[in-house]
Amino acid sequence: MxxxxxxxxxxxxxxxxxxxxxxxxxxxxxxxxxxxxxxxxxxxxxxxxxxxxxxxxxxxxxxxxxxxxxxxxxxxxxxxxxxxxxxxxxxxxxxxxxxxxxxxxxxxxxxxxxxxxxxxxxxxxxxxxxxxxxxxxxxxxxxxxxxxxxxxxxxxxxxxxxxxxxxxxxxxxxxxxxxxxxxxASHKLKEENKKNQLEEVNIEIEEENIDENVNLKINEENEIKSPIIQAIEYIDNNINENITLDKISLVCNLSQCYFSKLFKKETGLNFINYLNSKKISKAKELLVSTDEPINNIAINLGFEDCGYFIRVFKKSENITPKKYRDLHIKNSSI
CATH class of the missing domain: 3.30.450 (Beta-Lactamase)
Structure with missing residues (x-):
């Protein structure tokens, strides 16, 4: 007291x-x-x-x-x-x-x-x-x-x-x-809510400033690259890696939350779906052009679990990797 x-x-x-x-x-x-x-x-x-x-x-x-x-x-x-x-x-x-x-x-x-x-x-x-x-x-x-x-x-x-x-x-x-x-206690809660609301407003303003000003980088050839273009290039050049949201956000020097929002805004896809679509495209090439075991292909594309790779592939193509390979080998031999 x-x-x-x-x-x-x-x-x-x-x-x-x-x-x-x-x-x-x-x-x-x-x-x-x-x-x-x-x-x-x-x-x-x-x-x-x-x-x-x-x-x-x-x-x-x-x-x-x-x-x-x-x-x-x-x-x-x-x-x-x-x-x-x-x-x-x-x-x-x-x-x-x-x-x-x-x-x-x-x-x-x-x-x-x-x-x-x-x-x-x-x-x-x-x-x-x-x-x-x-x-x-x-x-x-x-x-x-x-x-x-x-x-x-x-x-x-x-x-x-x-x-x-x-x-x-x-x-x-x-x-x-x-x-x-x-x-x-009620007064303290109201003050905390006001403080939180102010912080949210400041974050939105900061994100808008990043989007309008900091978001663009100019390379030596005066080409303008947004962080999302950098992310896409990084995915293409490092498709064999296990690329996480945390890693790609660091590459683009953005917070995970803001990167996800910006990526969806510019590509129409969320980051994970886009990344998986690129990996599945590469997997389809390897299934047809090589005789690498499906387990090796999954590992080489950064999937730590072959079962997860198969589920992602089937969800994308409505067919398992093995059936996809068998079907294309059969068609190519006709």
Whole structure:
């Protein structure tokens, strides 16, 4: 995972804010998302008046931030939601957002009280002090009033909401990262296709230039010879060799692909068919004018396999080399 990834870059904050607001409204708890540095990246949803007032008091605000930081770190260590008691006795939880072992941030939620009949021990992340010492009498009374108005929730519901937020937030982030990866792969593929198309265009232009300019060579007598004429002359002068497409392309100083295309364009035949027709013509001469064994004739014409020579001959003449020889010897003796 790239270390430059951040929640701000990979999710739509505005869309997540709407989801966060709806969940907060449905569950009656306060929710906010923070990045890996602990900085808020969404607005507080359903924040209680009590907590809003506490966070405006400097000495309490610093302790609130300490609670949030410690809660987030504990959730990362556990790799799951972490439920705890804040310094004013409220129940909060942190649901970490972890993708491929990288901590990207957390969903912080809570600001509720447990039901009185539930005897469950939660860690007091900072020493609990419910008193409001050294505050003005009016502010103290208002805080005590808002404390009594805090939502009261069962621990079962808190655990369920914590797990829900853990799964929802991680799912949204993982899907966003997957979408980013697919978009990057798609962009890369498009760029590669553009590059390949450009290379194909350049190749076509290069081939056209070869066809128009480089394709012609002038010998000492100022005779113009194209590569195909050179190829035909080479075949005629070296009919006894095993002439391959690779070899003839090198002779003409062209790529195999372009040579094949140009040869078909200028002769109307593909290279192999043309070569075989010339070899069969020579074979017919030798069958009639010599008593060389058919196997020797095949080898002398560059056919490494006599069976292949016979098949090529029969395909061309509709008769085997032996019958062709016998027929012409018989005709010549009449």
């Amino acid at each position: 790239n270390n430059t990834l951040s929640l701000e870059k990979i999710i739509n904050i505005e869309s997540f804010q709407k989801i966060q607001d709806d969940i907060a409204q449905a569950t009656g708890i306060a929710i906010i998302m923070v990045n890996y540095e602990g900085k808020a990246i969404t607005n507080h949803s359903n924040c209680t008046k009590f907590c809003s007032m506490i966070r405006k008091i400097d000495r309490y605000s610093a302790i609130c931030e300490k609670c949030d930081s410690r809660g987030g770190l504990e959730s990362v260590r556990m790799k799951n939601s972490y439920i705890y008691i804040c310094h004013k006795g409220l129940v909060d939880f942190a649901a970490p957002i972890i993708v491929k072992d990288q901590y990207l941030g957390a969903v912080m939620a809570g600001q509720v009280l447990l039901e009185d009949n539930e005897n469950i021990e939660l860690e007091e992340i900072v020493r609990v002090n419910k008193d409001f010492d050294n505050l003005g009498e009016d502010l103290k009374k208002e805080l005590e009033k808002e404390y009594k108005n805090l939502p009261v929730v069962s621990i079962t519901k808190i655990k369920a909401i914590a797990q829900m937020m853990f799964h929802i937030s991680n799912y949204i982030v993982e899907e966003a990262i997957l979408k980013m990866s697919l978009n990057e």
